[in-house]
Amino acid sequence: MPGGPGPVLNRPLPTSQLPRDSRDTLFLLAVVAWVVLPHAANLPAWTLLMACLALGWRGWLAWHARPLPARWWLLGLLLLAMAGTFWSHKTLLGRDAGVTLVVALLALKTLEMRARRDAFVVFFLGFFTMLTHFFFSQSLLVALAMLLGLLGLLTALINANLPAGRPPLATSAGLALRMTAWGAPVMVALFVLFPRVAPLWGLPADAQGARSGLSSRMSVGDVTELALDDAIAFRVRFLNANGAAPEQRQLYFRGPVFSSFDGREWKPRQPEELVNQVLYRRPPASLKTQGTPVPYEMTLEPNNRPWLLTLDATVEAPRLGPQIAYATPELQWVMARPVTELLRYQAVAYPDFSYGPTAGDPLLRQETELPAGYNPRTLQLASEMRRDPKLAGADDGALVQQVLNRLATGGYSYTLEPGLYGRDTADEFWFDRKAGFCEHVASSFVVLMRALDIPARVVTGYQGGERNPLDGYWTLRQSDAHAWAEVWLNGRGWVRIDPTAAIAPGRVGSMQRLVAPRGLVASALVTMSPGLMQSLRGLWEATNNRWNQWVLNYTQGRQLDLLRKLGFEAPSWEDLVLLLGGLLAASALGAGAWQLWDRRQHDPWLRLLNQAQTLARARGLETPGVATPRTLGRLALERWGPAGQPLHDWLLQLERLRYAPPAPPASIGRPPTASALKDLERQLRRLNWPTRPT
Structure with a gap:
């Protein structure tokens, strides 16, 4: 060096x-x-x-x-x-x-x-x-x-x-x-059996580098930026008999729910306004489900948020092992600490559901509040709709449908580049720009609903996804981040309304996404082979997903499951230590036995030399502890004279077999062939030894 x-x-x-x-x-x-x-x-x-x-x-x-x-x-x-x-x-x-x-x-x-x-x-x-x-x-x-x-x-x-x-x-x-190959079995054994004791096994507490597609608050423009991000947010595997997913229009994964609006920003109700907001172990009692349940398994990427993104509506708490999940009154599931490492959990959802308080609940009045001095034209539009003779006596459901019809037929568009919105975002969307991404549409829709005195709020999360045909997992990316609305209708409770679907039905129905312009290389690859990039990406993501499932997600629970399969009735980390110690001890004994075998089998020339030296000592020949064949032959002649000649000649023959074999020069110093050694061993047994020392 x-x-x-x-x-x-x-x-x-x-x-x-x-x-x-x-x-x-x-x-x-x-x-x-x-x-x-x-x-x-x-x-x-x-x-x-x-x-x-x-x-x-x-x-x-x-x-x-x-x-x-x-x-x-x-x-x-x-x-x-x-x-x-x-x-x-x-x-x-x-x-x-x-x-x-x-x-x-x-x-x-x-x-x-x-x-x-x-x-x-x-x-x-x-x-x-x-x-x-x-x-x-x-x-x-x-x-x-x-x-x-x-x-x-x-x-x-x-x-x-x-x-x-x-x-x-x-x-x-x-x-x-x-050396790496020899050490790989030890590495695998330590990985599989070394006890994982949280939190020492996880990442340090200051690992804050993960990104999230959602935020604890929503201002117009936040989710728009995320539409350009192709990073993976989570993966989903459906566990029903045939692994089939629900209908595409039902793939809504719930995140934060925003009910408070100050004119510029949406945010959740303050904790003191919602009694025991994160202390529920179950969703509200008003939740009613019907239809076939959909079991699924979620692999959530680190996002530094306590949210557990779940398919609407997940009734029971997701199974997290030793951790506990809590439900908010808005059907969102959260944990007590942020998700700072890859997290896998299982849950069951009922896509066909309804929930919400009954009429007269004081909380509903909070869902109609609007800040004073904002969006005057939207308020005027709501007043005109209420006075419209065609809508006289119409219930809230009819008013919601009227607004959706306006979105579908009024020249509104779904775009990544709506431009910079000013102070009155709802006014600009409804009357000026008529263009926006999902957050613009959802925010403006909820403002109009509240102006119509209909309880409404914004829900954020992810919608849609893409199925990887190689492993059957659905992949949802940051570009699948979405915002929709919930309105309260008398007799039905909270109802999901996705106003973006009225403008761009493909965004929800057939998973059509807006994409950022491709670079020169990516455009060339897509032009030459439209399916090549998709296939390569699917292959890589399937491989990376296997890495996530079998390596990063190998938790203490999976270790204990392995012990159960090995016959342990109530496994614990002590059993892991004992099993690992036994395996290491068995490996050490095996290595020692192999060394003995290797010494006897892989250098039989030395074994044969030691055998000749032992026989000579038994007949009175004093030899040093380590001696070459030529030295032993000389000592035999000195001790026995002509009677030692046969042993001398045999030892020289053994020496030539090792150091001067009748083979190419490259073989000098290599172990002799087994057949030649067998011949010498037979000659040694038939050798004429002197009856006693002279």
Whole structure:
């Protein structure tokens, strides 16, 4: 590995003529760069710039065989790294600050590799940096990238321990690959059986990097931005007999419900206005369901929110293992803490449902409140509708249908680019722009309903999805984030009304989505093969989903289920420890037995030499503990004279079989063939030994 300062040359050496130290250093720098690269999205820009400059500087020094920088350079850069970390994170502690420092120190340490000891520090810092990637993401891509980094670091570590000379990197890489393969069974056993004890097994509490397609509040424009985001929000697998999903128009996954409006922003009712808002273990008693239940399994991506997105309407609490789910009066399910890691749960929904208070409930009056001084033209429209002779005596359901007809026939459009709305968003939508995304439509619709004195509120969540034919999972993306309305109708309770469906029926009925303009490469691929991109994406997402289900979602509950299948009646983490300990002990005994077998079977030449030495000692020949065949033959002649000649000749024949076989020179030093050894063993048994020492 890298040594001290080398000779100063006027120009760089060709790659084939680089000294071994320089070659090994350049390879290690390339591996370190690969390990650091995935942190590009997680660390401050100055950290990556410092790492690139340090690695580039060290590579230039190795290529040109220049001396390493003085220690005062390193001290200054270290102080600069610490100051930058404190400036970026306002602390030197915690996940983000710690990872920033580790990356900076790893890069700077390469400028101090004067001996093998320094190189070992770089190796171990590299291994630690690999682990820090999983603080931010545990995706399949990150795992594959770190597997390559592991093989690279092992290759460099093996190469540093090889003897002098210029061993090819391919030899070290092959040995690193074999070592990884040998260690894979141990890794799998530890993964499957090592007890997962929350919260130590999960991500740190400051892992706040996840994105959510929804917000705790809704202003016009928020969900519009998310329509351009193709990231996955969650996956759903339907568990009924044939795995069929409900009708597309019923695929509504409920999130936050907004009832309070200040003219600019929608938000939930304050907790004090709803008695025991998050303390219900069941939905309200007014919930009535009918039809066939739909069991399903949800795999929710981290979103740093306590919401459990559920298919409308989920009656029983989702099964979360040791965690508890609570229901709000608006049929939303929540947890006591945010979802900061991949979460899988099962539930049962009834798409055909009704719920809500009876007439005269004081809470209904709150659902008709509007802020004063906003949207005067919308209020005037509501007043005109109430005075319209054609609607005289019409119930609230007829008024709702009249508004939906206006949306369907009044020239309104569904678009990603509605433009910037001003103060009176409902007025602008109904009379000026007549264009918007789902949140514009839902907000304006609810404002008009309230102006008509009909209780209404905004519901946000996800609608639709896309079925992956490879694994049968439905994938919902951030672009499937949606906003719709609920209105209260006498005798029916709260009724879902999706005003966007009146403008663009394909948004709900046939899953037609607005998409952002494609880039040049994506457009070319779609033009050449329209189904290619879809097939590739489906394949990748099915693979990534398997990773999520079998690796990231391998929880303590699944560990205990495995023990039940193995015959444990009431498994616990103690059983896991005992099983893991027994497996490790059995593996150790097996390895020891294999070593004994390997010693006897894989080098029978030594076994045969030891057998001859043992027989000679039994007849009085004093031999050293370790002796070559030629030494034993000489001692036999000295002790027995001509009577020792047969043993002497046999030992020389054994020596020639090992070190001078009648084969190509490449076979010298290799174990002899089994048949030749068998012949010598038979000769040893028939050998004429002296009756007693002379």
